[in-house]
Amino acid sequence: MKITAIDAIPFRIPYVKPLKFASGEVHVADHVLVRVHTDDGVVGVAEAPPRPFTYGETQRGILAVIETIFAPQVVGLALTDREQMAALMGRTVGNPTAKAAIDMAVWDALGRTLGLPVSELLGGYTDRMRVSHMLGFDRPAAMVDEAERMRDVHGITTFKVKVGRRPAALDVAVVRALREGLGPDVVLYVDGNRGWTASESARAMRQMADLDLAFAEELNPADDVLGRRWLVQQLDVPFIADESATTPAEVTREVLGGSATALSVKTARTGFTGSQRVLHLAEGLGLEVVMGNQIDGQLGSICTVAFGAAHQRSSLHAGELSNFLDMSDDLLTEPLRIENGELALRPGAGLGVEIDDDKLRRYRTDS
Ligand code: MUC
Ligand code: MG
Known part of the structure; x- marks a missing residue:
C-alpha cells in the first residue's frame, strides 16, 4: 500500500x-x-x-x-x-x-x-446518475439542435445553458428557443461564468422569468460582493456557486455572506477527499448540490459519477457528465456510454476503468 x-x-x-x-x-x-x-x-x-x-x-x-x-x-x-x-x-x-x-x-x-469500487468506499448510495449536458455558446437554432440530439440519442433531459454574453438578449433568445423547442418537461438552468454585471444578470433573469429555470450559476463575479448579494436576494431560484466556492472556507464565506444558495461540486478540483468535505458542509448548511463538469474527459467523468453516485445529496440532481461526447477520442479501453439519460458506474475495483496503452502512446505529447 x-x-x-x-x-x-x-x-x-x-x-x-x-x-x-x-x-x-x-x-x-x-x-x-x-x-x-x-x-x-x-x-x-x-x-x-x-x-x-x-x-x-x-x-x-x-x-x-x-x-x-x-x-x-x-x-x-x-x-x-x-x-x-x-x-x-x-x-x-x-x-x-x-x-x-x-x-x-x-x-x-x-x-x-x-x-473494491471507489464509489462503494466513498459511500455506495447508488450505481448511476442522471446526466445534465452543458450547451456552449452558439446560435439558438444550433443549440436547440444539439439539445435535441442529446435527448434523442442519449436520453438526456437536463441542460445547463451557458450565458453571460453581451447583449444578454443573445442568451435570452437561446433559453427561450430551448424551452419552446424542447417543451416543459426538460430541466433548464443557466451558468454565466461571471460574464454579466449584477444588474445585467437581474434584468436577464427577469426576461427569462417565464421559462421555468431550475438554477442560476455564477452569473456575475462573486468579487462584486454587494452586487452579488443584491442579485442572489432577489432571485426565486437557487444560485449555484461554482468557481467562487472551491474550498470549504470559500463555500462558508459565499453562503454566509448571502452570495450563493447552492453548490457545484467538481471532483476535478477537490478530488474525492476534498469533495467529501464540501459535500458534508453543504449537508450541514442545507444546500442543494449539483455535480459539475470541469470539461472533463472520460476519466474525469467517471470520477464525477463515482463520487456523485456514492452519496444521496450529490446524486439527487442530474450531474454534468456528458461533455466528453464532444471529444474526438479518449483514453479508456472501453468508452463510457450514456444510455436513457444515465451514466452508470463501471463494475470492478477502483474506478473500474483502464487506460488504453495504444491511445496513450498516440496522444501523449512527452514522447
Ligand atoms: C462550468 O460549470 O463553469 C467552464 C469553466 C469552468 O471552470 O468549468 C466549466 C463549466
Ligand atoms: Mg460553472
Whole structure:
C-alpha cells in the first residue's frame, strides 16, 4: 500500500465541437494523466484538466508542480495516509486540479488494492446518475439542435445553458428557443461564468422569468460582493456557486455572506477527499448540490459519477457528465456510454476503468 512513484503525463486530444462560455473556450483536451504506483504493483489513475481562466493552472504548470513538489511529498506515504497527503500538498497554495488528480488516483489505487469500487468506499448510495449536458455558446437554432440530439440519442433531459454574453438578449433568445423547442418537461438552468454585471444578470433573469429555470450559476463575479448579494436576494431560484466556492472556507464565506444558495461540486478540483468535505458542509448548511463538469474527459467523468453516485445529496440532481461526447477520442479501453439519460458506474475495483496503452502512446505529447 506504499506509494512508490507518481507519473504526470501530458496528452492532447482535440474536440470535435469546442465549448465556448463567458470566461473562455476549450478546443483541445490538453490534460495531464496522473498515475500513482504502489509497492504492490498497483497503479491508480486520474486526470487533471488545466483551466487557466478558472484556476490559473496550465498543462506545463501541472506537470511542474507534480514533479517538483507533490510527488516528492507523497511518495513513501501509504494509500490510506490521505490526511497527511492533503496537509503536505496544502502547503502549496492553488493548483487544485493537480492536487485533485493525485487524490483521486490514490483512491483508485486503494480500491484496486482492496478489490473494491471507489464509489462503494466513498459511500455506495447508488450505481448511476442522471446526466445534465452543458450547451456552449452558439446560435439558438444550433443549440436547440444539439439539445435535441442529446435527448434523442442519449436520453438526456437536463441542460445547463451557458450565458453571460453581451447583449444578454443573445442568451435570452437561446433559453427561450430551448424551452419552446424542447417543451416543459426538460430541466433548464443557466451558468454565466461571471460574464454579466449584477444588474445585467437581474434584468436577464427577469426576461427569462417565464421559462421555468431550475438554477442560476455564477452569473456575475462573486468579487462584486454587494452586487452579488443584491442579485442572489432577489432571485426565486437557487444560485449555484461554482468557481467562487472551491474550498470549504470559500463555500462558508459565499453562503454566509448571502452570495450563493447552492453548490457545484467538481471532483476535478477537490478530488474525492476534498469533495467529501464540501459535500458534508453543504449537508450541514442545507444546500442543494449539483455535480459539475470541469470539461472533463472520460476519466474525469467517471470520477464525477463515482463520487456523485456514492452519496444521496450529490446524486439527487442530474450531474454534468456528458461533455466528453464532444471529444474526438479518449483514453479508456472501453468508452463510457450514456444510455436513457444515465451514466452508470463501471463494475470492478477502483474506478473500474483502464487506460488504453495504444491511445496513450498516440496522444501523449512527452514522447
Ligand atoms: C462550468 O460549470 O463553469 C467552464 C469553466 C469552468 O471552470 O468549468 C466549466 C463549466
Ligand atoms: Mg460553472
